[in-house]
Amino acid sequence: MIQKIKAWAQEAPHRQALVIDDKSYTYCDLLRMMNQTILDSKSSDVCFIVEHYPLDQLMTFLAALSLGIKPVICHPNLSPEVRLALASEASASDLRLEADFGILTSGTSGKPKILWRTMSSWLDFFAEQNRTFHINQKTALFLKGNFSFSGNLNMALAILYEGGQLVISDKPSPRSWVQLCQTCQVSHLYLLPSLLQVLASHLNSRDLDLSYIISSSQTLPVPLIRDLYDRQPTCDIIVFYGASELSFISWCKGREILDNPNLVGRAFKNVQIKLKNNKIYVTTPYAAVGVRCPYTVEDYGHFSKAGLILEGRPSDWANYAGTKLYLPRIRQKLLSCSFVKDAFCLKLSSHLAGDEVHAFLVLKDGISLPEAKKSIASVLLATEQPKYWHTIDAIPLMDSSKVDVQYLKELCQKRIH
Numbered sequence: 001m002i003q004k005i006k007a008w009a010q011e012a013p014h015r016q017a018l019v020i021d022d023k024s025y026t027y028c029d030l031l032r033m034m035n036q037t038i039l040d041s042k043s044s045d046v047c048f049i050v051e052h053y054p055l056d057q058l059m060t061f062l063a064a065l066s067l068g069i070k071p072v073i074c075h076p077n078l079s080p081e082v083r084l085a086l087a088s089e090a091s092a093s094d095l096r097l098e099a100d101f102g103i104l105t106s107g108t109s110g111k112p113k114i115l116w117r118t119m120s121s122w123l124d125f126f127a128e129q130n131r132t133f134h135i136n137q138k139t140a141l142f143l144k145g146n147f148s149f150s151g152n153l154n155m156a157l158a159i160l161y162e163g164g165q166l167v168i169s170d171k172p173s174p175r176s177w178v179q180l181c182q183t184c185q186v187s188h189l190y191l192l193p194s195l196l197q198v199l200a201s202h203l204n205s206r207d208l209d210l211s212y213i214i215s216s217s218q219t220l221p222v223p224l225i226r227d228l229y230d231r232q233p234t235c236d237i238i239v240f241y242g243a244s245e246l247s248f249i250s251w252c253k254g255r256e257i258l259d260n261p262n263l264v265g266r267a268f269k270n271v272q273i274k275l276k277n278n279k280i281y282v283t284t285p286y287a288a289v290g291v292r293c294p295y296t297v298e299d300y301g302h303f304s305k306a307g308l309i310l311e312g313r314p315s316d317w318a319n320y321a322g323t324k325l326y327l328p329r330i331r332q333k334l335l336s337c338s339f340v341k342d343a344f345c346l347k348l349s350s351h352l353a354g355d356e357v358h359a360f361l362v363l364k365d366g367i368s369l370p371e372a373k374k375s376i377a378s379v380l381l382a383t384e385q386p387k388y389w390h391t392i393d394a395i396p397l398m399d400s401s402k403v404d405v406q407y408l409k410e411l412c413q414k415r416i417h
Contacts, residue, residue, distance in 0.1 A: 343360065
């Protein structure tokens, strides 16, 4: 990776490599800043990166790699106590001895853990990755979020490896993202569904002419896909299914999902997918250090003519009064309601009735919850109706741009009691 950046700095020193809001940097700038970055590794072979600003994170990561030190970018909200615990675990782990860097899991269900990776586990896939996503030297790709999220870091390195341009905003306003994309003539967006949901209403073809929208990690809701195609009719949407432990698994196009909800498509080259009792097992040469294939992240699915259909994990299913409910499907139905801007569903266990479903709604301006529920009644079956309804200004997100489920559960507990 470092050799590639050095090569681009020599071959095209004045080519723009990185734009962060109103600041831009060439490949020559990146190499200079990387060489000037001073590390505080405390005589260890692991460097925990605590900077919050994207440029500082990226430069420190690359500088550590160039010195043979194993970088791990920390989530911004990580407490000093958790960082100390992770550092202790890292020093005791033999897996790090085989690795070039570490990535943190999102910590959705608790404390994050370190997954150790060789750089080749990403670099060896870049040719296939960039071919599938139509990434080349002319690509200008926008992403939002933190480099502690492995998807952002991977995509950023893939762009720089190819000699393209990476465009990042550190601002919270979707309007500012669109303005930045216009200024930089962005061709590609890479955003999780949660951020696409926030951005969608600001995407108009007269303001922005995108070639590709790439999304990952979660299944993309059909109503959102339709909205994106309506707003960007010449744009192609590519959705991939992956996991931090396994990297890229499969992919498909957005129009295929319109006919096959929850489709995650075909396996990438050199990746094998098998089902055992509907649980998905993956064999890949691009896995994290210590991952023994075939490996499962506890997702379930089935094969159709179009490819792999994702059925989610056990946490995606609720069992209420003897009825099994698939929470992502209920969310998709809620999003199809014209009064709803965004939605999320979760379950909490009840001793009396099993799982009780909570729905969080972001309503359009001027719409009350009773009005919205009248409209929702026409799209949800009686058995799919959530037990509790909550209105909220915005669905809360973690640093990784995934939904902050733990925070929503705490809100549920407060409102129930």
